Amino acid sequence: MAAPTTDRVAGPLTWRVARLVERRTETPTAQTLVLEVPGWPGHVAGQHVDVRLTAPDGYQAARSYSLAGPPDGDRIALTVQKVPDGEVSPYLIDVYGAGDPVEVRGPVGGWFVWRTEETAPVLLVAGGSGVVPLMAMIRARRDAGSRVPFRLIYSVRTPADVIYADELRRRARDDQGLDVAYVYTREAPEGWRGEPHRVGLADVNTHGWPADLEPLCYVCGPTGFVETVADLLVGLGHQTRRVKTERFGPTG
Amino acid sequence: MTDMSYLDGNMLDGPLRELFAVDLSSATGRCDSCGTLGPVAGLHVFSHAPGLVGRCPACSEVMLRLVRAPDRAWLDLRGTTFLQVPMPLDQPHPRPL
Numbered sequence: 001m002a003a004p005t006t007d008r009v010a011g012p013l014t015w016r017v018a019r020l021v022e023r024r025t026e027t028p029t030a031q032t033l034v035l036e037v038p039g040w041p042g043h044v045a046g047q048h049v050d051v052r053l054t055a056p057d058g059y060q061a062a063r064s065y066s067l068a069g070p071p072d073g074d075r076i077a078l079t080v081q082k083v084p085d086g087e088v089s090p091y092l093i094d095v096y097g098a099g100d101p102v103e104v105r106g107p108v109g110g111w112f113v114w115r116t117e118e119t120a121p122v123l124l125v126a127g128g129s130g131v132v133p134l135m136a137m138i139r140a141r142r143d144a145g146s147r148v149p150f151r152l153i154y155s156v157r158t159p160a161d162v163i164y165a166d167e168l169r170r171r172a173r174d175d176q177g178l179d180v181a182y183v184y185t186r187e188a189p190e191g192w193r194g195e196p197h198r199v200g201l202a203d204v205n206t207h208g209w210p211a212d213l214e215p216l217c218y219v220c221g222p223t224g225f226v227e228t229v230a231d232l233l234v235g236l237g238h239q240t241r242r243v244k245t246e247r248f249g250p251t252g
Numbered sequence: 253m254t255d256m257s258y259l260d261g262n263m264l265d266g267p268l269r270e271l272f273a274v275d276l277s278s279a280t281g282r283c284d285s286c287g288t289l290g291p292v293a294g295l296h297v298f299s300h301a302p303g304l305v306g307r308c309p310a311c312s313e314v315m316l317r318l319v320r321a322p323d324r325a326w327l328d329l330r331g332t333t334f335l336q337v338p339m340p341l342d343q344p345h346p347r348p349l
Binding site for chain 2: 012013048050062064105106108109110111112223226244245246247248
């Protein structure tokens with residue numbers, strides 16, 4: 001595993017040409033794209049990249065995507081949720097083909113990251129595709145052999161919307177010290193206790209860590225979701241600086 | 253909360269890295285208006301204005317504006333008293349050669 005060396009001072013940020021080498025379907029609307037980026041410098045879980053498309057007439061559109069896993073040599077993985085009226089995600093999901101070029105720059109971001117040398121317990125709270133950078137942390141934990149206790153609270157509309165469903169099921173079983181709890185907002189699977197609801201105090205209180213343990217909390221999802229969860233955590237006594245948030249908007 | 257149209261300062265990482273050699277998302281900024289200290293990653297960023305406008309999450313005053321043109325960039329930091337940037341040690345860990 002390539003160790004991230006200098007993610008803070010890394011020189012000028014340049015666009016590199018990446019090519020698609022693999023595509024995995026995660027849900028009906030989300031896919032993981034594995035890109036080969038020659039000279040990729042490595043990254044830390046939670047960082048992201050900017051992806052830029054250029055049309056034949058020169059028009060450019062750039063979007064930011066979280067890296068879905070630790071670096072694998074020159075390969076990086078992005079999980080893209082299709083935004084129906086978006087500019088970039090429908091292209092990446094429906095048109096972008098094996099071997100096609102796309103420009104990426106990164107990694108960027110040094111705040112919403114989890115480093116494998118951290119020892120504090122970790123609470124991850126995901127709304128929808130906000131699970132992507134949090135999954136990168138779960139995968140980095142596993143790869144590093146870290147035994148730091150992790151808890152993930154994952155809010156989705158329906159069971160079919162769970163990204164990485166199989167892997168999460170497997171890791172919750174095999175990765176010691178990883179607990180995964182789901183909150184369903186529209187339709188819950190059979191046997192799930194409770195009614196579909198938006199994430200609330202009881203969910204965060206039941207499936208999170210007590211503030212006394214001083215966990216690191218990472219919250220990623222749509223802006224309203226992130227506001228709600230961050231307010232709940234601070235209300236439960238977590239220090240603001242230990243509640244790290246990443247919001248995303250419908251800019252697809 | 254009526255206006256949910258902002259993003260957070262994490263999205264400034266790429267645009268600011270075009271100007272700076274360091275990552276500014278983990279830098280601490282002090283709001284010139286209310287004095288609140290916080291990470292650049294925690295700013296509320298409005299991206300539908302011309303350019304990117306970063307507002308203080310506590311008082312909503314503008315702390316940062318970044319406007320990018322094809323051949324230049326404007327960075328207005330007048331709402332920010334200072335930025336404190338974490339830097340790696342010159343020699344992080346002595347180790348055998």
